[in-house]
Amino acid sequence: MDIIKRNNVNVQGTEDPVIVYAHGFGCNQNMWDRITPAFTRSHRQVLFDYVGSGKSDASFFDVERYSQMQGYAQDILDVCDALDLHRDAIFVGHSVSCSAGILASILRPQLFQCMVLVGPSPCFLNHPPDYLGGFEREDLEGLLSLMEQNYIGWANYLAPVVSGQGNDGKVSTELSDSFCSTDPILASVFAKTTFFSDNRADLPFVNCPVLILQHDKDALVPLGVGDYMHQVMKKSRLEILDVAGHCGHMSHPELVIKAMQDYFYAVPSR
Amino acid sequence: MEVNNLMNQLPCPALITDATGRILISNTYLHQLVGETVEFWYQKSLDDLCPPASRIFLQTHLWPILYRHASLQEIHLQLYDSRRQSVPVLVNCQKSTYNGQEGYFWVFFVAHERSRFESELLKARREAQQMAEDLAQANIQLSMLHEQLSLYVKAIETENTQLTVLSQIDPLTGLGNRRALENSVASCQQDADCIQGASLLMIDVDHFKVINDEHGHDEGDRILVELAHQLQRSIHEKDLAVRYGGEEFVIWLPSVGRADAETVAHNLHNNVRQITVRSRLIG
Numbered sequence: 406m407d408i409i410k411r412n413n414v415n416v417q418g419t420e421d422p423v424i425v426y427a428h429g430f431g432c433n434q435n436m437w438d439r440i441t442p443a444f445t446r447s448h449r450q451v452l453f454d455y456v457g458s459g460k461s462d463a464s465f466f467d468v469e470r471y472s473q474m475q476g477y478a479q480d481i482l483d484v485c486d487a488l489d490l491h492r493d494a495i496f497v498g499h500s501v502s503c504s505a506g507i508l509a510s511i512l513r514p515q516l517f518q519c520m521v522l523v524g525p526s527p528c529f530l531n532h533p534p535d536y537l538g539g540f541e542r543e544d545l546e547g548l549l550s551l552m553e554q555n556y557i558g559w560a561n562y563l564a565p566v567v568s569g570q571g572n573d574g575k576v577s578t579e580l581s582d583s584f585c586s587t588d589p590i591l592a593s594v595f596a597k598t599t600f601f602s603d604n605r606a607d608l609p610f611v612n613c614p615v616l617i618l619q620h621d622k623d624a625l626v627p628l629g630v631g632d633y634m635h636q637v638m639k640k641s642r643l644e645i646l647d648v649a650g651h652c653g654h655m656s657h658p659e660l661v662i663k664a665m666q667d668y669f670y671a672v673p674s675r
Numbered sequence: 676m677e678v679n680n681l682m683n684q685l686p687c688p689a690l691i692t693d694a695t696g697r698i699l700i701s702n703t704y705l706h707q708l709v710g711e712t713v714e715f716w717y718q719k720s721l722d723d724l725c726p727p728a729s730r731i732f733l734q735t736h737l738w739p740i741l742y743r744h745a746s747l748q749e750i751h752l753q754l755y756d757s758r759r760q761s762v763p764v765l766v767n768c769q770k771s772t773y774n775g776q777e778g779y780f781w782v783f784f785v786a787h788e789r790s791r792f793e794s795e796l797l798k799a800r801r802e803a804q805q806m807a808e809d810l811a812q813a814n815i816q817l818s819m820l821h822e823q824l825s826l827y828v829k830a831i832e833t834e835n836t837q838l839t840v841l842s843q844i845d846p847l848t849g850l851g852n853r854r855a856l857e858n859s860v861a862s863c864q865q866d867a868d869c870i871q872g873a874s875l876l877m878i879d880v881d882h883f884k885v886i887n888d889e890h891g892h893d894e895g896d897r898i899l900v901e902l903a904h905q906l907q908r909s910i911h912e913k914d915l916a917v918r919y920g921g922e923e924f925v926i927w928l929p930s931v932g933r934a935d936a937e938t939v940a941h942n943l944h945n946n947v948r949q950i951t952v953r954s955r956l957i958g
Contacts, residue, residue, distance in 0.1 A: 431735030435743065500735075540727055547728030547753075554751040554793060555732075600731075622695075624722040624730045649695035649720060651734035655742040656694050 406465075408487035412453040412480060413460040416488065418445050422495055422518070423488075425451045427481060429500030429524075429652075430599040431592075433459025436499065439658035443666070448495070453484045457591035471594050474602045477501075478508035485509075485516060493518040497665070499654060500524050500625070501599040504607075511610045519614040519672050521665055524651050525634060526626045528603040536605065539627045545600040549593050556592070608637040615641040616668045618661060622649035642668070679713065688764075688783040691773050696721040696738070699773060708785065710757025721781070726761050729753045737768070741779065745770035751790065754783065763790035845918040847896060848903035856917040859927055869929045874936035876943070878906070880922035886952060898952060905946040910939060 408414065415434065424444060426437045434452040441450050454461040455477055470476035485494065492515040498506040503525030510517045529538045529545075615638050619631035628645075635643035646653050646660045654661045678700060682689060688705035692698050701716045709724055722730045729752045740747050746769045753761040764783040771780055843855035851859070863869040880902065887895040899922065906916040906924060915927040926943070928936055 429735065432739045436739055438743075540731070544727035544731070547726065548731045550794075551728050551732050551751060551753070553797060554790075555736075622720065624696075624720070624734050649697060650738055652738055652742065655739060 408483045411456060411462045411465050412484050413462075414451065414453045414484055414487065417441060417450040417452070419449055420447060421449055422493060423449045423451060423490055424495045424497055425481065425485065425490070426453075427496070427498040427502035427506055428454065428458065429498075429502050430595055432499075435459070436652070436655055437497075440497075440654050440662060440665075443658075443662040451484065451488060451490075451494075453480070455480050455595070457595060463591060466591050466594075468590075468594055471591075472598055474501075474504050474508055474598060474604060477505035477598070478512065481505055481509040482513060482516075485513075490516070492516060495669070496520040498522055498525070500526065500651065501602075503527075504602060504604040507604060507607055507611055510613055511607060514612050517613050519616070519668070520611075521616045521618065521668065522634075523618045523654050523661060524620055524623055524626055525617060526630050527605045527608055527634060529600045529625065530603070532603075536633065537627055537629055539625060539630075540600065542601075545596070548600070549596055552592060552596060605633075605637070608634060609639075611638050611640070613640065614672050616664065616672075617641055617643045618653065618664055619643065619645050620648040620650060620653050621645050623651050625651045685782070688785075690716070690721075690781050692721050692779045692781065694742075694777050694779065696733075696779075699778065705783070708756060708762065708783070709754055724754050726753050726755060737766075741768060741770060751786070751793075752783075763787060765789070845903075848900055848918050850903045850907065850924070851915055851917040853917065853919055856915065856919070856925055856927055859915050859929070863929045866929075872930055872932040874928040874931045874933065874939075876926040876928070876936065876940055877919070878924040878926065878943075880924075883922040890953060894952070898950065901950050902947060905950060906943065909943040909946050914939075 413434070426434065426441070428434050428436050433454045437452060441452070444450055455471075457463055457466045457471060467476070470479070481496075485491070491513075494517055496506045496510065496517045496519075498520070500523070503520075503522035504527055506517075506520055506522070507527075510520060526538060528536065529540050531537050531539065531541060617631055617634055617638075619626065619628065621628075631643050631645065635641050644664055646657065646664065648657045648660060650656055679702075682691075682700060682702035683704075685702055685704070688702065688708045690698055690701035690705055698716045698719050698721060701713055705716075706712060722733065725733060732752065737747060737750060737752075746767075748767045750766045752764055752766045754764050756762045763786045765786045766781060766783055768779055768781045771778055773780075843851055843858065845852045863873055880898075883895065883898075886898060899918075902924070903916065903918065906926060910916060910926060910928070913929065914931070915929075917925045917927065919925045926939065928939060931939070
């Protein structure tokens with residue numbers, strides 16, 4: 406099996422160490438476009454799309470595998486294996502990918518020298534009184550129907566309209582590849598895995614240094630979640646970015662880049 | 676103030692946010708829909724207008740699209756109305772400049788009817804999908820049954836052929852029986868060449884009753900089998916030897932004229948002559 410093709414793996418630069426970027430739910434590897442230029446000279450950067458997202462080969466999508474976070478963790482490991490990465494890479498994940506990265510690091514303790522988690526949440530559901538992930542089960546059902554409603558649109562009219570250029574194939578293709586080439590069934594599997602998974606019990610087993618970048622006002626992740634993760638993960642550092650929203654690496658790339666650079670400079674060895 | 680007026684003249688709910696969704700200005704149509712005032716919403720987040728599902732969608736899909744492509748159109752979303760009920764809306768958004776800063780211009784269209792219509796459409800599509808799956812499943816079963824039926828028919832046909840063969844064979848001698856002769860003659864009658872020169876030899880075993888009486892029926896049967904054997908070896912493959920009755924036999928020679936038939940008869944006599952009864956030749 407050609408993992409490079411399956412996961413649409415792209416490698417930039419030649420200088421080790423290696424950074425492996427993992428995108429979150431709803432997007433693809435393009436979401437890192439504003440971060441990667443800052444590390445072109447200093448790092449080899451690996452980008453990929455999970456199977457079922459972006460320009461991955463959706464024919465490899467297996468509902469059972471990707472109904473579990475392990476399935477996505479395995480994608481990360483597959484990509485690393487395909488590139489012969491076995492130790493001391495740097496993992497950078499966004500949102501749900503942080504949980505997949507955490508599982509990958511537990512399965513392969515040598516693989517990552519450190520991890521940067523942008524807007525992580527080990528569990529999006531509320532489990533009162535100890536843990537408030539921010540959402541109830543029915544909210545996520547609402548999300549699935551909203552996605553479904555919008556996907557019919559995307560398949561037919563949104564992509565060409567959004568680009569604003571009528572039949573300019575290139576722009577439209579990129580957008581439809583980003584969002585609607587993922588068939589609603591695949592996307593809803595990812596959505597369910599993202600929002601129904603509970604990876605809190607895995608956190609204590611992470612053995613590498615971790616930088617938690619939490620957004621100050623994140624509509625998806627309450628502030629308490631960052632504190633929770635920081636407490637449970639022994640070698641973690643928690644940094645609150647002055648960002649409203651869930652995608653600091655897109656809306657405030659300079660803050661994320663700065664935090665990453667500072668951390669790489671100061672990161673304690675394991 | 677001027678901007679306020681302008682905003683209020685837009686014939687739909689509208690607002691402007693910064694790049695993180697903080698509301699900078701909103702219009703009266705929006706307030707009619709979601710309640711409160713321009714002052715109340717100032718600096719509040721767009722997330723505050725959205726029920727949880729819409730908030731997730733906004734954060735995981737819409738902002739990423741806006742950051743990359745600066746605009747989006749005809750997106751289904753839900754907003755809270757002034758009584759915190761969800762209202763389906765369609766959203767367009769365009770990135771531009773507001774007060775010298777990056778601004779995102781949002782307009783909303785309440786889409787009760789359309790949303791209901793699309794929900795029904797989706798439901799119908801789901802049902803159609805389900806029906807198609809059921810149909811495919813039924814088709815698979817039907818194919819399986821058809822396969823079974825074909826095998827069954829084949830088995831019956833084979834059995835039938837065997838029965839047909841058996842029904843035309845004399846069980847004692849293994850020669851054809853009267854039915855075999857009838858079939859063979861009938862098929863010859865369809866064939867113009869065949870019927871022109873066909874011959875039929877009739878053979879009757881004289882005094883066969885005496886053999887049975889003197890040597891027993893087993894010996895009689897053995898004689899008949901032996902005779903059948905001799906008849907069979909006297910003719911060609913396309914010819915037919917038949918046990919016509921108890922001790923009556925027929926040789927059917929399609930496409931054989933009188934002269935050749937006589938030769939066959941001679942050979943036949945010679946062969947039959949070698950049959951012995953209790954080790955004595957009968958000829």
